[in-house]
Amino acid sequence: MTLRAVCGAPDGGGRTVSGNDLGGSATGAAGPACPDAHTLGTLARAEPGALKRVAEALLEDLGDIEVLASRTGLAMLPREDSVTGTLFHLGEVLVAEAHIRLGDGVEGYGAVVGRDLERAMAMAVVDAALAAGRAPRSVHDFVAGEAARHAAEDTARLAKVEATRVEMEAF
Numbered sequence: 001m002t003l004r005a006v007c008g009a010p011d012g013g014g015r016t017v018s019g020n021d022l023g024g025s026a027t028g029a030a031g032p033a034c035p036d037a038h039t040l041g042t043l044a045r046a047e048p049g050a051l052k053r054v055a056e057a058l059l060e061d062l063g064d065i066e067v068l069a070s071r072t073g074l075a076m077l078p079r080e081d082s083v084t085g086t087l088f089h090l091g092e093v094l095v096a097e098a099h100i101r102l103g104d105g106v107e108g109y110g111a112v113v114g115r116d117l118e119r120a121m122a123m124a125v126v127d128a129a130l131a132a133g134r135a136p137r138s139v140h141d142f143v144a145g146e147a148a149r150h151a152a153e154d155t156a157r158l159a160k161v162e163a164t165r166v167e168m169e170a171f
Contacts, residue, residue: 039130039143043123044112046146054142055122058129062102065125069099072115096120106132 043051059065074092081088098110098120108128110120129135130143 038147040109040123040127042143042147042150043110043126045150046123046142048116048119048122050142050146051126052118052122054139055125058125058135058139061134062125062129062132064103065128066101067098067121068101068107069097070117070121072096072117075111098124100124100128102128102132104132 073095075095076089077091077093078087079090080086093113094115095111095113096115096117096119098117100108100121102108106128108124108126108131110123110125110127112120112123126135126139126143129139
């Protein structure tokens with residue numbers, strides 16, 4: 001299984017976002033601006049119920065949606081060796097993946113850890129709406145709110161980890 005997010009035009013032009021792509025938003029070969037990897041990561045970590053409600057609210061305005069893929073599978077989990085900086089595969093992780101295409105050819109993609117296909121589909125719907133430039137302000141506010149919540153959670157977690165750090169030079 002290949003984990004990727006693609007957006008672009010009906011002619012197949014688009015951009016693939018990998019797990020290490022943390023840059024800003026980009027423009028597909030012939031399509032609208034793509035949500036950046038930060039946005040996709042935020043959607044993947046979003047509270048499932050809230051994400052599904054946001055996607056449900058978008059469905060009527062998006063028109064016909066073609067489901068290209070809706071499946072679960074195993075994906076390799078890459079990590080970077082902290083000493084050498086080289087990538088290695090830590091193991092496999094179960095993921096749910098959804099890939100959709102709107103009537104105008106804009107594609108949306110969602111992948112989440114676990115087997116929640118509805119959550120992956122909701123992510124794909126929101127991704128497509130953002131890529132098509134048809135997401136209302138409330139969707140942008142939702143993404144910003146989730147990103148802020150994740151940042152606060154990460155800061156709190158890092159503070160707990162830092163409290164356990166041992167200075168080996170002191171021994």
